[in-house]
Amino acid sequence: MTLRVANCSGFYGDRLSAAREMVEGGPIDVLTGDWLAELTMLILAGNRLKGRPGYAPTFLKQVEQVLGTCLDRGIKIVSNAGGLDPEGCAAAVTDLAARLGLRASVAAVSGDDLTGRDLDLTNADTGERLDATPLTANAYLGALPIAAALRAGADVVVTGRVTDAALVTGPGIWRYGWRPTDYDALAGSVAAGHIIECGCQATGGNYAFFTEIPDLAHCGFPIAELESDGSSVITKHPGTGGAVTVGTVTAQLLYEIGGPHYLGPDVTAHFDTVTLEQEAPDRVRVSGVRGSPPPDTLKVAVNYLGGYRNTMTLMLTGLDLEEKARVAQEAIWARVPREAFDEVDVSYDPPLLRVTVKSADAQVAGRRFSSAVVETGLASYPGFYGLTPPGNASPYGVYWPVLVPAGSVTARVTVDGTPVEVPVAEHSANGYDGVVAEAPAHSGGATVRAPLGRVAGARSGDKGGNANLGVWVRSAGQYGWLAAYLTADRLRELLPQLAGYRLDRYELPNLHAVNFVVHGLLGRGVAASPRLDPQAKALGEELRAQQADIPAEYLP
Template sequence: MASRPIRIAGSSGSASDRRHAMAAFAQAYNDDPVDVIIADYMSEGNMAVTGARKVDSASAGPLYSDSNPLSLTAPAFEASFLEALEPALEDLARYKIKVAVNAGAGDTEGLYRIVCDLIKKKGLTIPVAWISGDEVLPAVQNALSSGTSKFKNVYTGEILSDWQFEPIYAQAYLGGLGIAEAFSKGAQIVIAGRVSDASPVIGSAYWYHKWTRDQLHELANAFVAGHLIECSTYITGGNYSGFRQLESAGWDDLGFPIAEISKDGSVVITKQKNSGGTVTVDTCSSQLVYEIQGPYYYNSDVTAVLDGLWFEQVAKDRVALHGVKGAPPPPTTKVGITAKGGSQAEAYYFLTGLHIEDKARMLEAQLRKAMAAYSKDFTMLTFSVIGSAVPDADNQNAATATFRIFAQAKSADALAPKKFLRPIIDNIMQGYPGATFHMDFRQGFPKPFFEYYVALLPQSDVQHKLYFRNEDTTIEPPTVTKIYPERQPSSLGPNISVNMQNFGPTERVPLGTIVNARSGDKGSDCNCGFWVRHADEYTWLRNLLTIDNIKVLLGKEYDTTRRPKIEVERFELYNLKGVHFLFRNLLDRGVNSTSSVDFLGKNCAEFLRNRHVDVPVKFLNRSRL
């Protein structure tokens, strides 16, 4: 079996991904066979929400559901997995394709039981296993009470005892060896909670090739392969700064990816046959720089060293991965701790035509006064203009910007309509010329939000278990680990600087004219990677994108008064022709509680690509993105 590479299909990158891919992969088995279908449903956003649902379903607030979009009592697992699985079951059973998902969220056993019942009702025979151990609040509480850990926040540096919120739920990131054990025991579908995004791929390759824990090179390559396909079509043209190149082939149905992993750890990334999108060095580079936080990439099973990584286009829609090095995993794993943060509300006005900034200043001054009697009980009140009015626009929408009012408070009563929404609405008659508010007031009513705290927990404190055929198997933590520094290596700029005038005449244009980029969130941190296509462009890019220069490009986003303090770390991916940055605390507490509309950090890259810099004309004469 293992004489050929294992083919692992990525069928979902989030709980809101399209749901047809699992069935499409299974149905196409005869023409385009895959051994395992994986799906990633977990994120820091829904970890907090589903965890809170498990503790108190009414507190979690509405989350999208096809059956009831406003349900306050949705399940604590990711129900969208069932929509993907159900139409695939007959073909999964027919072709014995294995499935590994992390859709269990806050109720893995509950999802397991529903899946077993669904299979039984269809008269099929598909063995199902489930994984536990990710729910670790008791372990966190025990370590706190015994004094064995202060649970320092990996993003802000604070310690858990100083956190002003009361933890209600905690989930640790598990590795992939529970999944591997389940497959080796005969399971066909494995349902997990918070295993890491790449763990289903690690576990699948480990099982298929009968690897051992000390094969760090192979594990590291499988880990990076898992990162590459975990976000589904993010590697075939989704969230891709070179997206305009794909229009001629069609944007409407990007194909889902496949990782081919050989016994020696060699990896080739491809995609579904006869599907849209593309797999190129650039699309793979785009996904690689997404969500990493330095040259060391940590998992419970292995650490991947990325600084020498590069890609090779070996055929159309086939890209080989090279240069990954393996190192022991850390003795700890990441743990996300959830707390109820309070309530928040927001409302919008529209500003049209001339003097947008002055209209915004007038409205803000009026609203601050109108809410002065109540805002003392707010923990946050912000006013911001989203977008800008196009000068001399030929239609009214193009001449309109949005003004956003956003508030948070410890209690819902502090944001009751008479204290937040009513003063905003009642201001309209004394407003700026053309004053118009958004008539959908639903976001103006208080709704709960959650705080999310990320720390490290010893892997030995995690009770990682597999449940299959009325037996449970303990998955032991790794015995060989390595302690890594808290901060990853960072450089202010290139080791050897060059005179930028040596590149010849320049034109002041957006950075993104020739530079690709992608960004993403990890808690309150935002990462952003940039890369170019030619060696001389990389020499220029390395010298342009120093830490000092990136702070200038961040503009007002680099707010030196913000607490926790925004910090910038930088490292270079030489073989990828890339420069990567970690913007610590740029996202204001992360997805569940941030005041930013870029709550996932995905638009930071596009903001920076839009900043104007002096680009050598000879680069512009080659081709533009």
């Protein structure tokens, strides 16, 4: 029997009514929600320092709307909204149920918090060593603790830091009894989990060809109909806005990934083996996903306080913009020496001039800087005006990924306060060997100069200090051209801002896609990035707007 897993949250701040919409909109078996972006852990740490909960209170608001119905219908609730305090969040759910006159069995999954442990703080991306003291350090746990909680009878499972896909894989293990060596089934569930984890992005939200998507204003959240072999159908409730197409699912599969081998604590899922098929309107079948053993390490998201930052933004209009930008900077540094700051970032993206400074001293990065910028107002370029008032500096955090041996982290599960045993996974050396079809050859032909986005979709996002940029087309013929045309050098030519950054390029012929990882584009992570677009969400759309030599036969 199919397990219908519905998503109701893609980030901390997503639509509050989504849980109720998913429970009332049609039959589901499991309601999941993802609250924990890499940035969210830092936000929760800040909340905790201010005496607020270390979990996501919005989760409780959603649970209050649906808990009674879920208990009546046997719908399980699984969420990582526990953040830095899963036990506290679970206790809050228990208290909520009591206030509602309901009896719910609530589980907490913890053990991910490694703060205070003696860790090897070598950056997994850059190889640098961290000298600062971590504010948070949380390992990405897998699906086994969630499955153990559900087997023990939990109605609600609240976790700390787990992989986003674990929210789907855990219920799959619970329902179908997959063993740790059932790599293909596990990999299929990971693909399904990755597709629905970001809510409406799988149903047309943020989609490159958005004009093809109906009623985005009432976009429905996604459902994965998960089967016993790990294959799934991605769909949504009838009567909701948006659409589920091969394109929308492809876009989400490419979101925030690196290479085609998607590493996780339960399995390595090979996204270059995914097959997508439009089974019916708003129904896309995901099958053929191959899996192999997981790595012997776990990723740990470390955050530390980097200091203080401040940004002032000036508008440049009219003539001689380059000269105006030069004059503006000279006037600023004449009043406050550039050398006074630990870091300075100046970005000129007409008509905006953004100046960001960082310092260990809040006063230096605060009014001393912002007031100096304002003081240039009557002695700078013509047409001077700013978009930011003078203000104090804000503390910022730095994201620092590290690796630890998987065996050094022990997940803990309690159900209604009683400890539950989590089985230890034993893996084999068997699994998918990674043979992938090559891109078809492109026959050539006359080309037309046109925006790349007339034929190609794109989706981009953040991976710590790196950015990913996935680009896809809709047919094998188009892919033959795209794979030959869109090289790393061509990407730098189309987006000169990427010059100087290391690029990794991966081909996914099964998705008619190529994916790039831009190392270091986001600096020390989202919270520390001085970019106007700190999560690289717009990078794909910037690429699609660039002029490319496109075969005439592929243009509308």
